[in-house]
Amino acid sequence: MIDINRIRNNKEEVEKALLKRMDNVNLDELLEWDKEKRQIGTLMDGYRAERRKASDKIAELKRAGENTDDIVKEMKELGTKIDEGMIKYTELDKRIFDYLALLPNILDDDVKSGGKENNEVLRTNLEQPKFDFNLKPHYEILKDLKMVDYDRGVKIAGEKNWIYTGIGARLEWALINYFIDTHIKNGFQFMMLPYMLKYECGFGAGQFPKFNDEVYMIKNEDEDEKNVKFLLPTAETGLVNLHSNEIMNIDELPKKYFAYTQCFRVEAGSSREEERGTIRGHQFNKVEMVEYVTEDKTEQAFDELLNIAEGLMKSLGLHYQVSKLAAGDCAQGMCRTYDIEVWIPSMKIYKEVSSVSNSRDYQARRNNTKYRDADGNLHYACTLNGSGLATSRLVPAIVEQYQNEDGSITIPEVLRPYMGGLEVIK
RNA sequence: GGAGAAAUACCCAAGCCUGGUUGAAGGGGGCGGUCUUGAAAACCGUUAGGUCGGCGACGGCGCGGGGGUUCGAAUCCCUCUUUCUCCGCCA
Numbered sequence: 001m002i003d004i005n006r007i008r009n010n011k012e013e014v015e016k017a018l019l020k021r022m023d024n025v026n027l028d029e030l031l032e033w034d035k036e037k038r039q040i041g042t043l044m045d046g047y048r049a050e051r052r053k054a055s056d057k058i059a060e061l062k063r064a065g066e067n068t069d070d071i072v073k074e075m076k077e078l079g080t081k082i083d084e085g086m087i088k089y090t091e092l093d094k095r096i097f098d099y100l101a102l103l104p105n106i107l108d109d110d111v112k113s114g115g116k117e118n119n120e121v122l123r124t125n126l127e128q129p130k131f132d133f134n135l136k137p138h139y140e141i142l143k144d145l146k147m148v149d150y151d152r153g154v155k156i157a158g159e160k161n162w163i164y165t166g167i168g169a170r171l172e173w174a175l176i177n178y179f180i181d182t183h184i185k186n187g188f189q190f191m192m193l194p195y196m197l198k199y200e201c202g203f204g205a206g207q208f209p210k211f212n213d214e215v216y217m218i219k220n221e222d223e224d225e226k227n228v229k230f231l232l233p234t235a236e237t238g239l240v241n242l243h244s245n246e247i248m249n250i251d252e253l254p255k256k257y258f259a260y261t262q263c264f265r266v267e268a269g270s271s272r273e274e275e276r277g278t279i280r281g282h283q284f285n286k287v288e289m290v291e292y293v294t295e296d297k298t299e300q301a302f303d304e305l306l307n308i309a310e311g312l313m314k315s316l317g318l319h320y321q322v323s324k325l326a327a328g329d330c331a332q333g334m335c336r337t338y339d340i341e342v343w344i345p346s347m348k349i350y351k352e353v354s355s356v357s358n359s360r361d362y363q364a365r366r367n368n369t370k371y372r373d374a375d376g377n378l379h380y381a382c383t384l385n386g387s388g389l390a391t392s393r394l395v396p397a398i399v400e401q402y403q404n405e406d407g408s409i410t411i412p413e414v415l416r417p418y419m420g421g422l423e424v425i426k
Numbered sequence: 427g428g429a430g431a432a433a434u435a436c437c438c439a440a441g442c443c444u445g446g447u448u449g450a451a452g453g454g455g456g457c458g459g460u461c462u463u464g465a466a467a468a469c470c471g472u473u474a475g476g477u478c479g480g481c482g483a484c485g486g487c488g489c490g491g492g493g494g495u496u497c498g499a500a501u502c503c504c505u506c507u508u509u510c511u512c513c514g515c516c517a
Contacts, residue, residue: 038478038479038480041478041479041486042479042480042485042486044486045478045479045485045486045487046485046486047486048485048486048487049485049486051497051498052449052486052498054497054498055446055497055498056446056447056498057497058446058497058498059446059447059498060446060447062446063446063447068497071497072497072498073497074497075497075498076496076497078497079496079497079498247475247476378476
């Protein structure tokens with residue numbers, strides 16, 4: 001949520017900033033509603049003050065046994081005026097709120113405008129691996145080595161589902177455990193979250209109401225729209241709402257959390273050749289980090305999250321690139337996002353395995369997460385998130401980059417302790 | 427799933443039946459002070475946090491959330507949420 005005061009005071013600047021990711025912006029109407037709302041509010045406050053005084057007066061008169069008919073009648077009329085004014089006030093308030101709720105975050109100055117095509121590769125790790133034998137694509141390797149069962153996954157759960165089987169499940173689990181251990185060592189707090197979250201979490205994270213259709217809503221017959229729960233599309237949605245409607249003390253910050261969860265996404269209409277296998281499914285595994293910090297520490301936290309995610313990739317010995325996303329590719333609530341994209345040799349493409357973002361106070365304003373500074377003043381907290389990492393995308397990269405001529409897979413060294421010392425999958 | 431009870435400020439807690447100097451008693455804790463070399467104890471004082479409007483003076487809202495009744499609601503009515511106790515079921 002963008003601060004309405006920022007729009008009141010710097011309308012042109014905000015409009016210009018929003019144009020980076022919106023086709024057209026005109027905040028005049030919003031400011032008109034805002035002005036009208038405040039006018040009505042001030043008037044109503046005055047009426048209410050008058051009514052309060054009159055109530056005391058009535059009490060006094062009654063105690064003295066005097067007649068109160070006239071003043072009661074007067075207050076009855078005033079009450080009607082207040083009711084009418086409040087209907088208009090509430091309507092304007094909701095209109096303003098709904099409008100603001102749909103505005104995306106203001107991107108950092110250095111984020112390029114335009115879409116995906118303007119993403120900028122900042123750096124790469126290792127060379128593209130070379131193979132002097134015929135490469136097998138990951139979906140064949142995983143099938144041949146009986147690591148993933150695509151057919152039965154689809155049989156029991158429908159399209160874009162799979163089953164990790166045997167050693168495949170173990171590899172996936174090894175990755176998750178390795179990441180968990182690393183985050184604990186880095187001082188992040190391990191959280192196991194509910195997977196079904198309340199609607200307001202989706203709102204707080206900046207995903208709703210715009211992206212209601214991208215998650216699985218769980219709705220019972222008797223529940224209304226705002227009472228629904230949904231399956232979390234990422235652990236960020238839960239972690240970022242942990243302290244909603246709370247005031248933290250500044251010495252509690254930074255707060256560093258991580259969670260492993262399954263993630264559930266509708267992924268409507270996305271079915272491409274390059275997304276076969278476990279690249280994109282309705283359900284996948286991800287370990288996610290979230291930090292709460294003061295506004296002056298977001299750059300530092302951003303670097304930390306990115307470093308941790310990259311560190312994991314480096315320790316796995318994978319070739320990847322880091323991309324700075326252009327405006328159109330950044331999520332709604334973020335003012336900056338860098339992706340780590342791993343090389344999938346058979347397809348000659350890089351696929352996102354981590355996304356590190358800074359939302360500044362956009363999410364905190366939506367879910368009312370504040371902290372108190374040393375002088376006792378209140379501020380919205382800033383939230384950042386980063387995947388560390390999405391394992392279901394990593395397995396295809398590992399089996400391809402680590403494949404051997406005989407069809408076997410060498411297990412990256414850091415994972416071996418998590419797989420009973422196993423070195424090769426064949 | 428069934429039956430009860432509850433939610434008041436940083437914490438505990440009174441008020442609710444019987445609506446109006448409760449725009450929230452009292453206690454603890456916090457803060458300030460007296461006393462003391464310092465501290466403790468005792469005593470005195472003080473303490474609604476938040477939010478909205480306003481340059482400000484100040485004003486509005488607030489007793490779990492949302493509605494309603496009323497000139498006026500912590501108090502009466504409806505509704506939702508959460509917690510606790512008992513019963514049932516259950517990994």
